[in-house]
Amino acid sequence: MALTGRAALLALLGTLVVLFAPRPGPAVAGVALLLAALVAVDLLLAGGVRPLRFTRSGDRLVRLGETATVDLIVENPGRRRVRGLLRDAWPPSAGAAPRRFALDVPAGERRRLTLTLTPVRRGDREAAAVTVRSLGPLGIAARQGSHRVPWSVRVLPPFLSRKHLPAKLTRLRELEGAHPSMVRGQGTEFDSLREYVPGDDVRSIDWRATARRSDVVVRTWRPERDRRVLIVLDTGRTSAGRVGTAPVPLAGQEDRSSAGRGAGLGGPSGVLPGGLSGGLPGGRGGAGTAPGWPRLDWSMDAALLLAALAARAGDRVDFMAHDRSVRAWVSGAGRTELLSSLVNAMAPIEAELVEADAADMVAAVLARARRRCLVVLLTDLNAASLEEGLLPVLPQLSSRHLVLLAAASDPQVAAMAAGRGTPELVYDAAAAERQSADRRRITARLRRQGVEVVDAAPEQLAPALADAYLALKAAGRL
Amino acid sequence: MNPADITDTTDTTGARGETPAGAGHTGTNPMNPADPMNSAGLAAAPGTGSTSVSPTAASLWRGGRGALLVALIVVAAAVAGVLLGGTGGQDRRLDPDDTSLSGAGALARLLEGRGVRIARVTSAAEARTAATADSTLLVTDAFPLTAGDASRLAGTPGDLLLVGGDRRLRTLAPGLRATGEARTRSREPRCALPAAAAAGSVHLGGTTFAVPRGGTGCYPAGDDPTLVGYRDGDRTITAVGDGDFMTNLRLAEDGNAALAMNLAGARPTLVWLVPPPPGEAAAEPGEQGIYDLVPPGVRWAVAQLALAVVLLALWRGRRLGPVVAERLPVVVRAAETAEGRARLYRARRARDRAAAALREGFADRVVPRLGLPSAAGPDARVSALAERTGQAAPQVASALYGPPPADDAGLVALAAYLDMLERQVRDS
Numbered sequence: 041m042a043l044t045g046r047a048a049l050l051a052l053l054g055t056l057v058v059l060f061a062p063r064p065g066p067a068v069a070g071v072a073l074l075l076a077a078l079v080a081v082d083l084l085l086a087g088g089v090r091p092l093r094f095t096r097s098g099d100r101l102v103r104l105g106e107t108a109t110v111d112l113i114v115e116n117p118g119r120r121r122v123r124g125l126l127r128d129a130w131p132p133s134a135g136a137a138p139r140r141f142a143l144d145v146p147a148g149e150r151r152r153l154t155l156t157l158t159p160v161r162r163g164d165r166e167a168a169a170v171t172v173r174s175l176g177p178l179g180i181a182a183r184q185g186s187h188r189v190p191w192s193v194r195v196l197p198p199f200l201s202r203k204h205l206p207a208k209l210t211r212l213r214e215l216e217g218a219h220p221s222m223v224r225g226q227g228t229e230f231d232s233l234r235e236y237v238p239g240d241d242v243r244s245i246d247w248r249a250t251a252r253r254s255d256v257v258v259r260t261w262r263p264e265r266d267r268r269v270l271i272v273l274d275t276g277r278t279s280a281g282r283v284g285t286a287p288v289p290l291a292g293q294e295d296r297s298s299a300g301r302g303a304g305l306g307g308p309s310g311v312l313p314g315g316l317s318g319g320l321p322g323g324r325g326g327a328g329t330a331p332g333w334p335r336l337d338w339s340m341d342a343a344l345l346l347a348a349l350a351a352r353a354g355d356r357v358d359f360m361a362h363d364r365s366v367r368a369w370v371s372g373a374g375r376t377e378l379l380s381s382l383v384n385a386m387a388p389i390e391a392e393l394v395e396a397d398a399a400d401m402v403a404a405v406l407a408r409a410r411r412r413c414l415v416v417l418l419t420d421l422n423a424a425s426l427e428e429g430l431l432p433v434l435p436q437l438s439s440r441h442l443v444l445l446a447a448a449s450d451p452q453v454a455a456m457a458a459g460r461g462t463p464e465l466v467y468d469a470a471a472a473e474r475q476s477a478d479r480r481r482i483t484a485r486l487r488r489q490g491v492e493v494v495d496a497a498p499e500q501l502a503p504a505l506a507d508a509y510l511a512l513k514a515a516g517r518l
Numbered sequence: 519m520n521p522a523d524i525t526d527t528t529d530t531t532g533a534r535g536e537t538p539a540g541a542g543h544t545g546t547n548p549m550n551p552a553d554p555m556n557s558a559g560l561a562a563a564p565g566t567g568s569t570s571v572s573p574t575a576a577s578l579w580r581g582g583r584g585a586l587l588v589a590l591i592v593v594a595a596a597v598a599g600v601l602l603g604g605t606g607g608q609d610r611r612l613d614p615d616d617t618s619l620s621g622a623g624a625l626a627r628l629l630e631g632r633g634v635r636i637a638r639v640t641s642a643a644e645a646r647t648a649a650t651a652d653s654t655l656l657v658t659d660a661f662p663l664t665a666g667d668a669s670r671l672a673g674t675p676g677d678l679l680l681v682g683g684d685r686r687l688r689t690l691a692p693g694l695r696a697t698g699e700a701r702t703r704s705r706e707p708r709c710a711l712p713a714a715a716a717a718g719s720v721h722l723g724g725t726t727f728a729v730p731r732g733g734t735g736c737y738p739a740g741d742d743p744t745l746v747g748y749r750d751g752d753r754t755i756t757a758v759g760d761g762d763f764m765t766n767l768r769l770a771e772d773g774n775a776a777l778a779m780n781l782a783g784a785r786p787t788l789v790w791l792v793p794p795p796p797g798e799a800a801a802e803p804g805e806q807g808i809y810d811l812v813p814p815g816v817r818w819a820v821a822q823l824a825l826a827v828v829l830l831a832l833w834r835g836r837r838l839g840p841v842v843a844e845r846l847p848v849v850v851r852a853a854e855t856a857e858g859r860a861r862l863y864r865a866r867r868a869r870d871r872a873a874a875a876l877r878e879g880f881a882d883r884v885v886p887r888l889g890l891p892s893a894a895g896p897d898a899r900v901s902a903l904a905e906r907t908g909q910a911a912p913q914v915a916s917a918l919y920g921p922p923p924a925d926d927a928g929l930v931a932l933a934a935y936l937d938m939l940e941r942q943v944r945d946s
Contacts (some may be wrong), residue, residue, distance in 0.1 A: 043836070051825050065813060067818065068818050069788050093567075100798060129840060129842050132842065133844060169840055170843040171838050174719075184836070187570050187571060187572075188569050263930065280848055281852030331850070353558050391847070409521075452852070460934060466929050470860070470871070470873070470876050471858070475855070477882065
């Protein structure tokens, strides 16, 4: 049960009665008894909450940054009207709105309530409980009860880099020679012979075939198809670090565009970015002090663009997420269902605060990828962890596969490196230079071992990785 | 948003070969069972049922009956204790009507059994009225004796029995003087006073007295007696250092009862002065507090207001549904390691390391632009830089390979100079 403000108001009015009553003692008892009687009557006449039946329908999937709607149908099989409040409780990061509904369901009828969810984080969001407060006819007291109405909404990675896909696909078509500009395909795989037409590159004339026929024949080429790409996502501690500016508001963080308006979307979830950014030397803008997006999310974005591109290019794409053990594995997905399989596999993955086990990762890759493939490692160029983890076991991997390592750099460090003027800023710049030097050193070591390295700012990581893939494809190195 | 968006993207990039700008379209095709998104274990028949999770009356009773039983036992024990404990309320020490351990009801009953009339009075004025020449006035240490009371009592006729402590002896019993304190324990009379000698050993102590001229001291603690009796004019004044022996607790021990009855029952009437009940203390006009002037209705109204506040708290405190907990991701900026290193540099004024880092970064960026191999030695780098920028070679050499700056200003200047060199190389 629950009381309402009217009960308190009646008790307050009772104070006046008691104050001027000739016999105040009995008056107090009388007011209390009257209140108790009213509450009891109201509770008896309120519509029952327990017999209510709930049904959900609506979205099961939503991209991060977009809004899903979930319908809740309330059916009242009881004999009394149920009037009052309803709260559909979801985790704070599900961004459920409105927080409470006004409910009025006559006996034997049903009502549909529409809840909108604007999640601020990836992952599965489970509905917690539906609570109904059913007021009595007097509005003094209410019956209250909760129901479990299971529903979950999976929040998928936003795949923001899909805006780069048209440009990359255009480049891919140029490689294949299928582009309307009629440039010769630059692949290395023999495609077919055809008659020479003016404008063809004379270097591609196949003289042997020309000799057999009376016509001039040219060879056409195309990039290799049906190669294998294995995308390995590092979900260890280095992927938890936040870089750049979150393109969609994450939990505990204000939307970039709403920063001026004040209220943060992630407020209720209780993360305090302000506490982390306190005491920074002044002069760098507020954008630099926001915690940004985890490297993991940038890596996922890049992985999705690469997967879309590779699938379009006719390559087979597998996906693995790994820290101490394999966290997710997608293999053998057809071209049409690849991206949906990938986003489903990625959605619940969060960075774990453990050191990634590179030896186990290499063993897992070797066990799963029998044929030579392009292994795309999405991790961080962290000198310490790479030197201890990946470098000792890298030769096993690079001897059988082509390894491409992609990492998002930190714009904040770049901003620090540009600091000049006061000793504090110069010390900051020196520390940032030191970190950049470590990064360059480990990059150089990796390249000496035959690993391709893509090191780009978070927003540029996805196109840079796609470019690196296209370059490898053009060079016939896949 | 429709989940089919992503399927759209796949379609455009895969089979249909259309421009994938359509990836952003809001798809309208419904989720079908063959949709791969459903195959990820999310498929569920629409219309999942609901189950009530609120406790029923039966489950509340099952869960709460143990606690209820314990509460009932506690209440029953408290009620029994109060009922068996005799008079409720606070103890009234040395009161003839009090039957608790510190009261003196037992002594009063004994005296009445011996035919002594006990007049229980609660103020000095009443005591003065009640006292006659053939009565004993008993003033115990339970009565809060003011100076006015003492002067009122000083002139009463009849015997005076002072029990315990410093009872304004100067006014009430001229000639008697307190000398100190003694532990309360069983003591022997060691005197000729008939009342004491007949009683034998008694539980006494408290204040010790100096024996006035013509008086008798009994039950000495060390040299000074704890009971003194002497004649003042035509009346007898007796002072006892402590009143514990008259209480219900002690009366049955030693000769306590005998001494108490000998002293208090010496005359047919005993005027027993006890403190007034707490409520009547302010009964006299002029001594009312501010709260006594408040009409009684206000107190009840305050009680009613408290009820209203409780209801208000219940209204506001009742949550609509549970608090939903959620596992939150860690929020840590990747730049924190660099910032931590910067703080260490700053805290230790590590100019050597800072300068080395700045020079290394400068060399990594500038040497390739100079067209030198990365293995080029210092001399080659310095001469190439000096030639390219027009700076003096020694100055360039000291900026690149000189000793670390001596102070922070030197470090700032070094950073600025390296910046200038880099800009010139870049722009040339």
